[in-house]
Amino acid sequence: MPKTESVFVYIGTYPDEETARSDYQIVKELHSAGAVGNYDAAVVTKDTHGKVHVNKDETATRHGAWGGAAAGAVVGLLFPPAMLASAAVGAAVGGVGGHLWRGMSRADVKEFGELIDTGEAALVIVGEDKLEQAVTKAALKADRHVAKQLDVSPEEVDDAVRAAAAQV
Template sequence: MAKADGMFLFIGTYADEAAARDDYAIVKDLHAEDVVGTYDAAVITKDASGKVHVNKDEMATRHGGWGGAAAGAVIGILFPPAIIGSAVVGGAIGGIGGHLWRGLSRSDVKELGELIDSGEAALMVIGASTLEAALDKAKLKAEKHVAKQLGVSTHDVDAAVQEATSEIS
């Protein structure tokens, strides 16, 4: 059973970016209907040269103030900066990434990174543990996916985001 204040990570692969965006729209709808709480999400693609591109809509208020930091931190863990073709979040992800890194084993990171490599596009969603049940019911259409409960609390991530944003201001 998931911890009430735990974090959940979903990464699914899709034949193309449009299919990943369709499932992203489902996640946004779930949030609009108050089915899921705080979350962050991104559609990830790879170009012909192997560069990773992160496509987000920046609606920080909808994401409970995370503003891309949680997704950016996971992407920073999974991919070396040299292959990321666009700026993900910036310097604020360091502390957040540290918390999330402790929630993932090395085998988790390898599995998640290989999953993204295998598809034309991917959808990554990270949020409170309640997200898991909502995504299961929504029946997202990923060709393959990995879903993990992370050994980190939403309170720790919230605190890291608050600290990072106060250092920037």
């Protein structure tokens, strides 16, 4: 059965964490309005020691079946474990990251990683393909951004998240 939907990844960089959080709030409002389906998002920052922090709030991780695993898996694919400030991000990479990795080329991974390195903060959004149109219309305030549709279906991510949750 051919895939009719795909997963969309958006990474935008910002001059500061506050501006990234402002766009994060816009994405949450789009979800509340029914403009996007399942998605996961996180604000990513680096501290003065080069450690990468994935910042999520208590309600933002509950947007459908993905339960906070998809954005963490993307960050886990982009940075070596030694750079991650939280082992929880590394745990999300497992099966979820495997599905997302198969949907990305090496050039995509390099482009995403280099983009995050350029800003003080980043917003990482992973969602169903209808998220792409909503994010474009919302005119987020990122200094730079990269957006890609991956060759992986939302159902594959759903299954990987459920499998990861069963192992916890």
